[in-house]
Amino acid sequence: MTFNGKPIMRVGFFAALICIAGGLTGIGTNFGLVFNYEAIAAAKEDQARTEKTFMINLEQSKALFDSGKAIFVDARDPAECDAGHIKGAINLPWEEFGMKYPEVSKALPMDSLLVTYCAGADCEMSVNLGRKLRSIGYKDVRVFEGGWQLWVKAGYPVEKKK
Amino acid sequence: MISGLRRIFSNGWLLLACRLFLGTLFLYAGISKAGDPEEFIRSVRVYNILPDFITPAFAVGILWIEIYCGALLIAGLFTESAALVIDGMLVVFIIAISINIARGNVMECGCFDFFGLKETIGPGILVRDIVFLAQGALLLYFGPGKYSVGELRGRGGAGAA
Numbered sequence: 001m002t003f004n005g006k007p008i009m010r011v012g013f014f015a016a017l018i019c020i021a022g023g024l025t026g027i028g029t030n031f032g033l034v035f036n037y038e039a040i041a042a043a044k045e046d047q048a049r050t051e052k053t054f055m056i057n058l059e060q061s062k063a064l065f066d067s068g069k070a071i072f073v074d075a076r077d078p079a080e081c082d083a084g085h086i087k088g089a090i091n092l093p094w095e096e097f098g099m100k101y102p103e104v105s106k107a108l109p110m111d112s113l114l115v116t117y118c119a120g121a122d123c124e125m126s127v128n129l130g131r132k133l134r135s136i137g138y139k140d141v142r143v144f145e146g147g148w149q150l151w152v153k154a155g156y157p158v159e160k161k162k
Numbered sequence: 163m164i165s166g167l168r169r170i171f172s173n174g175w176l177l178l179a180c181r182l183f184l185g186t187l188f189l190y191a192g193i194s195k196a197g198d199p200e201e202f203i204r205s206v207r208v209y210n211i212l213p214d215f216i217t218p219a220f221a222v223g224i225l226w227i228e229i230y231c232g233a234l235l236i237a238g239l240f241t242e243s244a245a246l247v248i249d250g251m252l253v254v255f256i257i258a259i260s261i262n263i264a265r266g267n268v269m270e271c272g273c274f275d276f277f278g279l280k281e282t283i284g285p286g287i288l289v290r291d292i293v294f295l296a297q298g299a300l301l302l303y304f305g306p307g308k309y310s311v312g313e314l315r316g317r318g319g320a321g322a323a
Contacts, residue, residue, distance in 0.1 A: 003305075004242055005305075011246055011302075012243075015246040017243075018231060019223075019227055021226075022224070022226040022227030022228075023219075023227070026199075026221075026223040027219055029196075029222070029226075030199050030222040034219050034222055035218075037203060041204075
């Protein structure tokens, strides 16, 4: 039997070569992915799940505040925080993280639920602080998107440094 | 009648059109999947036909085979062999899709997700794959048609037609 005048064995031979070349290129260029797919997929799923719960809104923040299970962490600089902050919040300024973290680390156990916040929805310090805290081992860190501005506007409990 | 059909299907321009169409389609499909192999592995997994530990190697292999076959078809080099591989893949796809349609699964095809288009498996996809299969069969049986590298090389041999 022939295909376009060519013996089927030769056509099949080159077809097999194409498959082998494709297979080897695919596995060769994705070696890590092929042999660690389960671990990579699990890590991605885990990350996606964490990202989903990373940013929280005013209602969710208030619910966590009321539950008493969360520790609120103020990412603004000390002067702003001293002028007024969410009741019970701990000041850990993002700009001075390296210096301040050792001072407040005792009040922030690794297994605690932390909620970071800063001035409002536009400031990035709470997100940066949240990511940093996660990177050093905190398992459950959330970022209150609306921050101080929204909390005050809602009339929720606040305090000043005495 | 048969000789008339044979004359139509062996037309060099028709074969060139089939070659360029299938070649471009598979080359582009392969390249777009190669950009995110993880997503393609996930798509293959959803079919739930192969054992999980084989799926990643199978998926990354398939996407590169698509790239090679597409490039060879466009060039008109080893056309019959590339068409044979493409038809083989299409048969596998048709079987996999049919099994999942029979199972009643509504899922993404993972076939040609161009421009973010997410297709769901169904009879339309099967008909489309059968049309591609027929085009591949023409190239397998009648060769590359006009303007192939094999023709320019003017050599015999398996694929260099």
